[in-house]
Amino acid sequence: xxxxxxxxxxxxxxxxxxxxxxxxxxxxxxxxxxxxxxxxxxxxxxxxxxxxxxxxxxxxxxxxxxxxxxxxxxxxxxxxxxxxxxxxxxxxxxxxxxxxxxxxxxxxxxxxxxxxxxxxxxxxxxxxxxxxxxxxxxxxxxxxxxxxxxxxxxxxxxxxxxxxxxxxxxxxxxxxxxxxxxxxxxxxxxxxxxxxxxxxxxxxxxxxxxxxxxxxxxxxxxxxxxxxxxxxxxxxxxxxxxxxxxxxxxxxxxxxxxxxxxxxxxxxxxxxxxxxxxxxxxxxxxxxxxxxxxxxxxxxxxxxxxxxxxxxxxxxxxxxxxxxxxxxxxxxxxxxxxxxxx
Amino acid sequence: xxxxxxxxxxxxxxxxxxxxxxxxxxxxxxxxxxxxxxxxxxxxxxxxxxxxxxxxxxxxxxxxxxxxxxxxxxxxxxxxxxxxxxxxxxxxxxxxxxxxxxxxxxxxxxxxxxxxxxxxxxxxxxxxxxxxxxxxxxxxxxxxxxxxxxxxxxxxxxxxxxxxxxxxxxxxxxxxxxxxxxxxxxxxxxxxxxxxxxxxxxxxxxxxxxxxxxxxxxxxxxxxxxxxxxxxxxxxxxxxxxxxxxxxxxxxxxxxxxxxxxxxxxxxxxxxxxxxxxxxxxxxxxxxxxxxxxxxxxxxxxxxxxxxxxxxxxxxxxxxxxxxxxxxxxxxxxxxxxxxxxxxxxxxxxxxxxxxxxxxxxxxxxxxxxxxxxxxxxxxxxxxxxxxxxxxxxxxxxxxxxxxxxxxxxxxxxxxxxxxxxxxxxxxxxxxxxxxxxxxxxxxxxxxxxxxxxxxxxxxxxxxxxxxxxxxxxxxxxxxxxxxxxxxxxxxxxxxxxxxxxxxxxxxxxxxxxxx
Ligand SMILES: Nc1ncnc2c1ncn2[C@@H]1O[C@H](COP(=O)(O)OP(=O)(O)OP(=O)(O)O)[C@@H](O)[C@H]1O
Ligand SMILES: [Mg+2]
Numbered sequence: 072x073x074x075x076x077x078x079x080x081x082x083x084x085x086x087x088x089x090x091x092x093x094x095x096x097x098x099x100x101x102x103x104x105x106x107x108x109x110x111x112x113x114x115x116x117x118x119x120x121x122x123x124x125x126x127x128x129x130x131x132x133x134x135x136x137x138x139x140x141x142x143x144x145x146x147x148x149x150x151x152x153x154x155x156x157x158x159x160x161x162x163x164x165x166x167x168x169x170x171x172x173x174x175x176x177x178x179x180x181x182x183x184x185x186x187x188x189x190x191x192x193x194x195x196x197x198x199x200x201x202x203x204x205x206x207x208x209x210x211x212x213x214x215x216x217x218x219x220x221x222x223x224x225x226x227x228x229x230x231x232x233x234x235x236x237x238x239x240x241x242x243x244x245x246x247x248x249x250x251x252x253x254x255x256x257x258x259x260x261x262x263x264x265x266x267x268x269x270x271x272x273x274x275x276x277x278x279x280x281x282x283x284x285x286x287x288x289x290x291x292x293x294x295x296x297x298x299x300x301x302x303x304x305x306x307x308x309x310x311x312x313x314x315x316x317x318x319x320x321x322x323x324x325x326x327x328x329x330x331x332x333x334x335x336x337x338x339x340x341x342x343x344x345x346x347x348x349x350x351x352x353x354x355x356x357x358x359x360x361x362x363x364x365x366x367x368x369x370x371x372x373x374x375x376x377x378x379x380x381x382x383x384x385x386x387x388x389x390x391x392x393x394x395x396x397x398x399x400x401x402x403x404x405x406x407x408x409x410x411x412x413x
Numbered sequence: 414x415x416x417x418x419x420x421x422x423x424x425x426x427x428x429x430x431x432x433x434x435x436x437x438x439x440x441x442x443x444x445x446x447x448x449x450x451x452x453x454x455x456x457x458x459x460x461x462x463x464x465x466x467x468x469x470x471x472x473x474x475x476x477x478x479x480x481x482x483x484x485x486x487x488x489x490x491x492x493x494x495x496x497x498x499x500x501x502x503x504x505x506x507x508x509x510x511x512x513x514x515x516x517x518x519x520x521x522x523x524x525x526x527x528x529x530x531x532x533x534x535x536x537x538x539x540x541x542x543x544x545x546x547x548x549x550x551x552x553x554x555x556x557x558x559x560x561x562x563x564x565x566x567x568x569x570x571x572x573x574x575x576x577x578x579x580x581x582x583x584x585x586x587x588x589x590x591x592x593x594x595x596x597x598x599x600x601x602x603x604x605x606x607x608x609x610x611x612x613x614x615x616x617x618x619x620x621x622x623x624x625x626x627x628x629x630x631x632x633x634x635x636x637x638x639x640x641x642x643x644x645x646x647x648x649x650x651x652x653x654x655x656x657x658x659x660x661x662x663x664x665x666x667x668x669x670x671x672x673x674x675x676x677x678x679x680x681x682x683x684x685x686x687x688x689x690x691x692x693x694x695x696x697x698x699x700x701x702x703x704x705x706x707x708x709x710x711x712x713x714x715x716x717x718x719x720x721x722x723x724x725x726x727x728x729x730x731x732x733x734x735x736x737x738x739x740x741x742x743x744x745x746x747x748x749x750x751x752x753x754x755x756x757x758x759x760x761x762x763x764x765x766x767x768x769x770x771x772x773x774x775x776x777x778x779x780x781x782x783x784x785x786x787x788x789x790x791x792x793x794x795x796x797x798x799x800x801x802x803x804x805x806x807x808x809x810x811x812x813x814x815x816x817x818x819x820x821x822x823x824x825x826x827x828x829x830x831x832x833x834x835x836x837x838x839x840x841x842x843x844x845x846x847x848x849x850x851x852x853x854x855x856x857x858x859x860x861x862x863x864x865x866x867x868x869x870x871x872x873x874x875x876x877x878x879x880x881x882x883x884x885x886x887x888x889x890x891x892x893x894x895x896x897x898x899x900x901x902x903x904x905x906x907x908x909x910x911x912x913x914x915x916x917x918x919x920x921x922x923x924x925x926x927x928x929x
Binding site for chain 2 (some may be wrong): 160281282283284285286287289290292293294297298299300302303304360361404
């Protein structure tokens with residue numbers, strides 16, 4: 072009998088199913104894009120421009136990290152862009168206007184994002200409003216609140232500057248790594264923003280792969296009903312996922328405020344789409360259950376490299392949108408082709 | 414048999430438009446296998462879902478280990494030591510087998526929030542070993558066949574060390590050898606004092622495995638009997654509440670000779686290897702073989718659902734390139750899939766929409782508007798004909814019982830009225846009454862000149878229905894038998910005729926087949 076069992080059990084061999092293949096594909100695409108622009112323009116592969124690309128990736132990358140978790144549960148978060156802005160404004164109010172210590176202001180900014188995410192999660196898992204609607208609502212609410220809060224100072228909508236606290240700008244633009252890098256690459260002034268992105272990505276990757284929260288994120292996205300029947304408190308974990316997504320938005324808010332040296336209350340709409348695009352290019356499936364942090368980071372780099380390259384080539388902004396849009400579709404199509412061939 | 418473990422009494426449950434359970438009752442002793450039987454929609458799954466915390470009861474009481482309990486969630490049921498293997502597969506495709514088994518109660522190391530992958534892999538391996546299941550715990554669930562997934566679900570339920578284990582049609586997708594293995598495990602659990610609830614439509618199994626049998630009909634409790642003391646006919650009588658007409662296996666008559674479908678040299682990877690056969694007009698061609706022999710793969714390839722590497726398909730003598738299910742339907746081929754949830758049904762749509770789904774052209778009027786009244790009348794006809802138990806044709810398919818969902822798929826392809834019909838395990842999960850209805854329908858269709866390719870793992874069904882039988886093993890056709898010469902032993906021998914197989918295995922199979 073045992074012999075028979077063995078013959079029956081010969082597992083179907085998985086061909087190219089591994090996530091490694093997807094990441095390889097995305098990474099190859101990034102290299103190709105990079106090579107093409109280097110070839111087309113002498114200004115592209117310069118240290119300053121590469122730093123520019125890294126810097127441009129930082130904010131979108133951090134947003135995309137949070138969105139990855141949400142999309143892996145088969146959900147969506149449209150509010151990340153405006154929640155980011157709201158967080159920036161909160162940091163602006165506390166640090167610049169109220170004169171609170173910078174670390175406290177940063178904490179408040181990040182927590183603003185967490186709270187917004189928590190509310191998203193509660194609306195979705197307890198009130199059972201579909202994620203698209205719930206986060207669309209939060210997107211507008213956060214946008215409105217950011218504008219309202221920005222009028223507190225002068226009565227009109229206007230940016231809050233951090234000119235009185237120069238140290239705040241150093242958070243993103245300073246470079247604690249340059250003393251280390253100086254002997255090898257003196258021109259390469261790696262800003263802290265990039266460091267923050269990579270640390271955040273490492274944390275996210277750890278959470279997704281190694282912790283209970285990450286496991287349930289995948290399980291819920293793969294088969295929510297089955298997860299529930301396994302005795303997992305799905306509502307609670309889903310709430311936690313949206314709260315985590317919001318926390319990353321909060322961090323992105325602090326980062327963008329630091330980078331622009333101001334909290335711009337009108338900014339933020341459209342950022343969610345860039346973040347979603349990065350996640351999707353990175354191979355995360357909108358139907359849930361599947362996705363990696365490394366993929367998302369590569370996706371974010373693909374978008375900012377493209378934008379940067381096209382700008383250097385003097386392609387008008389209108390056309391940059393067209394190209395980025397086509398790339399998103401192409402990336403997902405390639406992924407589908409790869410899966411179908413199994 | 415041990416002490417009384419569980420007693421459910423006066424259970425009531427209603428869904429909108431359906432009184433699913435009324436005054437239902439059930440009891441279970443420690444160390445007994447208690448079978449629960451009844452027609453499709455009788456309320457078996459609903460009663461057990463109440464016990465495992467998925468549905469809440471409207472009224473009634475549950476006493477467990479001498480105490481009155483309220484079971485409010487699956488988690489609460491697990492804590493009480495009650496676990497359930499569901500009728501529909503419930504694995505998470507993107508997780509590994511080990512992750513699936515331990516989801517919801519992962520051992521965490523070294524900090525509270527971190528997972529210990531090595532530990533769950535080791536524990537799952539031990540569990541699989543104890544079940545003689547040769548699977549790697551690190552495989553993704555998506556890579557397994559339906560039968561293997563079912564075995565993993567069983568492993569998962571076992572890992573809870575439950576006092577009460579509910580199995581809702583666990584054998585529907587299993588091969589003979591897997592069923593033997595399952596029965597061995599069930600007996601082992603029984604001797605340890607676990608109470609097992611066993612739901613099945615395969616009544617022959619009940620005599621083998623169960624100690625007592627409880628029969629339900631239309632949400633009511635009928636009776637509980639000693640399994641040794643009743644005959645299968647008596648059980649059927651209690652289930653349907655009337656004498657059932659089991660048509661005697663009719664001698665299939667010789668079909669006409671015209672070939673409607675010819676398949677030549679079909680290949681795809683290792684799943685389909687050089688498959689050639691013909692299907693004649695008015696013929697029922699049985700496809701026999703063990704689970705995973707490649708029969709479904711062949712069907713899906715003919716239907717255009719999967720690409721092929723090479724091979725030719727001729728419909729009525731004309732070579733046809735079928736690239737998609739749409740092409741197949743246009744050439745008059747219909748396919749009733751074995752996995753109804755995944756491929757056969759839009760569970761979020763109504764019964765009538767599903768029945769009309771494959772043949773909307775029929776219902777479109779001159780202005781391109783769907784003729785609702787026509788859809789309604791056809792849908793109602795099949796609901797009656799197949800005795801689909803539903804409060805109305807507007808009911809969402811999701812809310813039907815498992816067996817009734819299967820009937821809806823059959824209705825869909827009958828409506829499409831295609832010349833060639835491929836039925837993949839048409840009676841899986843279907844009760845005895847409806848089964849003979851379906852057999853009668855298949856015969857009528859063949860009489861009317863339709864050609865039917867019927868895949869089935871139940872040998873009696875194959876023997877009873879087919880004019881001719883093709884047997885597959887490991888992607889190859891290993892033989893063809895006429896209705897007159899076919900026997901269970903011959904089919905089993907062909908079904909296990911693998912290339913380079915150890916002789917001993919074949920003998921053990923042949924021996925097993927003879928015993929049956
Ligand atoms: N969630 C639901 N919503 C509405 N009706 C339901 C729901 N679940 C079950 N029903 C109905 O309750 C009745 C009993 O269904 P149940 O699934 O318990 O039957 P069953 O005995 O398990 O049948 P089968 O043998 O076909 O699996 C059926 O008429 C079914 O349509
Ligand atoms: Mg059922």
